[in-house]
Every structure is written in C-alpha cells, then in structure tokens.
Amino acid sequence: MKVVIRNNSAEGSIWAAHYIAEKINAKAKVTDKPFVIGLCTGSTPIETYAELIRMVKAGEVSFKNVISFNMDEYVGLPESHPESYHSFMHKYLFDQIDEKPENIHILNGNAKDPVAECEAYEKAIVDAGGFDLFLGGVGEDGHIAFNEPFSSLQSRTRVVTLTYDTRVVNARFFDNDFNKVPAQAMTVGVATVLSAKEVVILAFGHKKARAIKDAIEGPMSHYCTLSGLQGHPAGTIVCDELSVGELKVNSYRYFKAVEEAENL
Ligand code: GLP
Numbered sequence: 531m532k533v534v535i536r537n538n539s540a541e542g543s544i545w546a547a548h549y550i551a552e553k554i555n556a557k558a559k560v561t562d563k564p565f566v567i568g569l570c571t572g573s574t575p576i577e578t579y580a581e582l583i584r585m586v587k588a589g590e591v592s593f594k595n596v597i598s599f600n601m602d603e604y605v606g607l608p609e610s611h612p613e614s615y616h617s618f619m620h621k622y623l624f625d626q627i628d629e630k631p632e633n634i635h636i637l638n639g640n641a642k643d644p645v646a647e648c649e650a651y652e653k654a655i656v657d658a659g660g661f662d663l664f665l666g667g668v669g670e671d672g673h674i675a676f677n678e679p680f681s682s683l684q685s686r687t688r689v690v691t692l693t694y695d696t697r698v699v700n701a702r703f704f705d706n707d708f709n710k711v712p713a714q715a716m717t718v719g720v721a722t723v724l725s726a727k728e729v730v731i732l733a734f735g736h737k738k739a740r741a742i743k744d745a746i747e748g749p750m751s752h753y754c755t756l757s758g759l760q761g762h763p764a765g766t767i768v769c770d771e772l773s774v775g776e777l778k779v780n781s782y783r784y785f786k787a788v789e790e791a792e793n794l
Contacts (some may be wrong), residue, residue: 532766533746533785534773534794539734542768543577545794549766551591553728564597564633566655568664568723569623570675570733574732575667579623586627589744592679592759593629597658599651601675601723605689605714613703614639630761637687637716638794646688660741661726668733671695672741672754676717680684683750683758684732685719694772720758728764731756735770743776 536542554565570577585591600615609616611699616636624634641647655661671693677685678693693701697711697764704710723729733742746753746767751757759765776784790794 531746531762532592532775532788532794534766534789535680535769535782535785536768536770538770540577542732542734542770543575544581546578546730546768547581549730550578550663550665551585553593554596557662558592558595562595564595564661565663566597566599566661567660568666568718568726569598569600569619570666570732571602571618571705572667574734575665575747576622578665578732581698583623583626591626596629597633598629598635599655599658599718600636601664602715602717604638605639605641605644605716607712609638609640612712623738639712641716644689644716645777645779648689651687651718652722655722655725662728664729665728666729666731667725668731668738668741668745668756669696670699670741671736672744674720674723674731674756674758676715677720679754680728680752681720681755682756683720683724683752683761685731686722688720689714689716690787691734718753724758724762729759729766731759731765731767733767733773734770736775738769738774739772742767742769742773747778 536545557565577782600619603615607614611617636652637645671679676690678690691714697708698727699709701708741756745756748754748757750760
C-alpha cells in the first residue's frame with residue numbers, strides 16, 4: 531500500500547486527478563479498449579472532479595472511451611432528489627465532461643427487484659472488462675462505499691442497512707434531519723472494489739484520521755472495511771496532513787520517504 535501525503539486537500543485532489551488522467555491517457559495510447567473506472571460520491575472527491583473537468587475542457591484528457599460505475603446509491607430516494615448520488619454525479623462530473631451517457635452506470639436504488647439489480651451490476655462490470663481503477667473515499671468509521679463495519683471483506687454488490695453513525699454524519703445533506711437520511715443503500719462490495727487493477731482512496735481532514743489509522747496500521751478486519759486494501763497489490767491512499775494525524779511518527783516518515791524516493 532502507498533500513502534501519498536499532501537499539505538492539504540487541494541493538493542491531494544490535484545495529485546489524484548492527474549494520476550487518473552495519466553492512467554486514462556496511458557491506456558488510450560496502447561489499446562482501443564475502454565478505461566473502466568469506479569467512482570465515488572461525498573464531499574471529498576469534489577475537488578478531484580473539478581480538476582478532471584478542467585483537464586477535459588483543456589484537452590488534457592478525454593472520457594470518450596471511459597466506462598464508469600459508481601459505487602453506491604441510497605435505496606428509495608428518487609433519482610431526481612438533489613441528494614441522490616445520481617444527482618451528485620451529474621452535477622459534479624458527468625454534465626461537464628465528455629463521457630457518453632450510455633457508459634455511465636449508477637445503481638438503481640428504486641429497482642423493483644434489488645437483488646437482480648445488484649447481480650446485473652456485477653455482471654455489467656465483468657462484461658465491461660473489469661475495473662482499471664477504482665476511486666473511493668472513506669467514511670469516518672473506515673467504511674468504503676457503503677460497506678459499513680462488519681461487512682465481509684469478500685462482499686459483492688448488495689443492499690445494506692446503514693449504521694446510525696453514517697446516517698448522523700450524512701444528515702448534513704438532509705437538512706440535518708437524521709430521519710430524512712435513507713436507512714438503506716445499494717453498494718458495491720469490498721471485493722468488488724478490490725477486484726480493480728488499482729484502487730485510489732481519498733481521505734482528507736481530521737475527521738478521517740481514525741479511519742486512516744485503523745486502515746493502515748490496524749489489522750485487516752471487517753471492523754474497518756478500508757483495511758481490506760491491505761490485501762490489494764496496488765492500493766494508494768491520498769491524504770492531507772490532517773487525515774494522517776493519528777499515524778505513528780515512524781509510519782508517517784516511511785510514507786514520506788517513499789514519496790520522495792519514488793517521486794510520487
Ligand atoms: C458516504 C459514501 C462513501 C464516502 C463517505 C465519505 O458514506 N457512501 O462512498 O466515502 O460518505 O463522505 P465524505 O467524502 O463526504 O466525507
């Protein structure tokens with residue numbers, strides 16, 4: 531696992547956007563096959579998406595041959611709701627880049643048959659060729675996508691019940707009213723994320739410090755589902771100085787030394 535530590539979220543986001551663009555461009559140079567990417571929502575990736583939008587508009591990268599699958603969606607929230615992940619993605623990314631509408635995939639949280647919806651999602655990912663890269667965030671309790679604590683590290687796309695903590699944290703998007711936060715979500719599993727050739731996780735701010743400590747220095751455990759990344763051959767967590775605040779000094783120094791040695 532690599533941990534890239536930047537001074538602040540703005541610098542971390544630019545690093546991540548440029549990294550993703552380089553990967554898209556590198557694949558386009560050697561094959562016509564699409565670049566398949568997993569995408570996340572939340573306040574964390576907004577700056578990364580803004581930089582990708584700038585790069586698309588400047589002709590530095592194109593999403594014309596990119597297929598995306600979002601990691602999660604609330605159950606029972608209309609797609610048109612301003613806080614649905616459908617609305618979020620269109621607002622902060624899709625409406626401003628050149629990705630083809632037919633290449634955009636987001637779980638349908640209102641599917642009549644949720645089990646069939648989740649199975650079809652897993653199949654569509656495989657049919658697209660599997661993920662080249664999965665971009666994710668992390669919850670304050672270390673959850674990845676909506677894989678709450680005690681989700682199996684072998685989990686696949688399914689319906690989950692959100693924890694009290696996650697609903698409280700996300701109430702800020704729902705008029706600070708806990709009861710307005712959907713109680714369930716559809717999410718890719720930990721194993722779905724880890725099936726990607728590489729995984730890039732964004733974690734900024736002191737509220738993520740405990741999750742980052744558990745994920746990096748703790749055991750690989752369903753208690754902190756991001757810790758599943760320890761078993762992945764190409765996992766990178768992009769942090770700012772605040773989110774690494776709970777790491778041991780020696781861990782911090784090591785990651786900084788790798789950054790310098792490998793010019794990350
Ligand atoms: C939700 C999403 C996660 C996201 C997390 C953190 O739980 N399902 O994918 O990583 O929120 O959100 P934020 O970036 O707003 O801190």
